[in-house]
Amino acid sequence: MATILWVHDGALRADHPMFDAETVKSSPAYKAVFIWDNDYFNKAEMGLKQLVFIYEALLDMPVDIVQGSTVEVLRQWAGTDGTIVTAATSDITLTQMMAALNTSHRLQVVADEPFAHLDKTPDLRRFFRYWNKAKSSAMQHHGGMPILWTE
């Protein structure tokens, strides 16, 4: 049973918590893939400069790059009974892709380290209503992953 780690453009680092997900750690033969999907890039209105930035970031990552339609590639790589693990996002197109994949495969979406803990749903009508609630938590050191220093 294949485990596929789907790396998308919002989670281009090797210490993202998705790499630490139990499903991934218990599948030493998992495959990590970034899908070069022009339809997605077009919907996101991404220009050449951003695409070069993304490709350059991928050069340092333990991930294969494959061109194609994201959902089709992932379904093919995961086979009929595979599991797909990926990083949480609020991007609309990526969220729709995840919903589509969830109808055919076991999908695990892993949140990034939290920036702030909130007791209840924040008021998002204006930034300062959010900030007033988030500030005390946001101003605390939260631990979590140290930065991977490479030099």
Next chain:
Amino acid sequence: MDILPKSFADRQALVDHVKALSPQAKGDAASPIEATQASLAKRLDALDPAAYGRSRNFINGKVTGLSPFIRHGMVSLNQVRNLALDRVARKSDAEKLIQELAWREFWQLVRRDHPDWIWRDAEPYKTGFSSRDYADALPQDIAAGQTGVAAIDDMIAMLTTTGYLHNHLRMYLASYVVHWRRVKWQAGARFMLNHLIDADAASNNLSWQWIASTYSQKPYIFNLENMQKYCGDAINTQAQDNQALDASYEVLTARLFPQQREMA
């Protein structure tokens, strides 16, 4: 299904490869900002939250340049916040930087709860105009960076050649497009998405709505005096080259929002 290469003779070979993979992408050249670990480490090394708090509004201020790396998850908000707190003697010295990180988190939460606001007005304009009064398309002179307003043209050139603009310049440019030229914020937001290396629809589009007043209480405007204070020599702020911007806030408000005045 072929695995694409991850090794290139030089950066230009990488750029040519990306162009061949995505010929539809707008732009001709790469940004000078590299997405390498060394490039990220250099910015993290230089992180100075207290200096950031004092100077971030100045174009030559001690901004972090981390936005492309944060946008693509190369470093998390949590990691940057923790580092910022480690770098200051008093927690309050890191507050401005952490508050700006919170803006990014805020926009992500807004998109999660209101995905339709990425391209639709969240609220009516508070300019005295309705959305019907704004042009749908970005005028060609703005796209080409030939508006005749020198500071604006400098910003557009900076955006289209480097893929990066200081936040204050993004605010000036967005305000010019929406309020001076009366163009829908969506057209300007799309233009920036096409060129920024840190393009993110949540931060970008919702910030355009904030400037436009469709996600804020009032439109954001500026004048030449304000630009001269914050821009230094980074862009041309000579009065004779920027006449459209050279007026008091009172005069500009009356000129840009005449119907708002009638309503008041």
